[in-house]
Amino acid sequence: MTWLEALSHWQVAAALRHWVSAYALVNAAHIIGIGLLIGAIATLDLRLLGAFRASSLQDLAPPLSRMAAFGLLLAVCTGFLLFCVRPVAYAENPAFLTKLALVALGTANALALRASGGWRRVKAGGPASMRVKIAAVLSLVLWTGAVLCGRWIGFSQE
DSSP states (O other), X not given: OOHHXXXXXXXXXXXXXXXXXXXXXXXXXXXXXXXXXXXXXXHHHHHHTTOOTTSOHHHHHHHHHHHXXXXXXXHHHHHHHHHHHSHHHHHTOHHHHHHHHHHHHHHHHHHHHHTSHHHHHHHTTOOOOHHHHHHHHHHHHHHHHHHHHHHHHTTSOO
């Protein structure tokens, strides 16, 4: 038995397959996590690109970053539970694999941005550099792509 097949026999995975209401709640929590992540990231990225100028980045960046991190954590945890229901099928699904790659790239982009001097300058009230703006555009593209691939997973099952 492969580790994916073993994962599908995990008691939690079996419970989610058996109790539709439990699966629905985990799925709803996954969507809430995605909403928190995308809402916070999109707002922050758009502000970095010049939108919402009435609100300072000094004020917006800390809470939006924390909300995005919480949303990502919730989406990853609930996503793992959803994955466990049909791990072999998901592991063979190109849309799922692309979604994972985009989530990894989006997370890496966010971590790299947060570690940069440009981010520290923005948080201190300075202007967003071209590098920071490029990271914001890349973020919008990666996270939007991840959401689109997530929606496509159900349509690409055979």
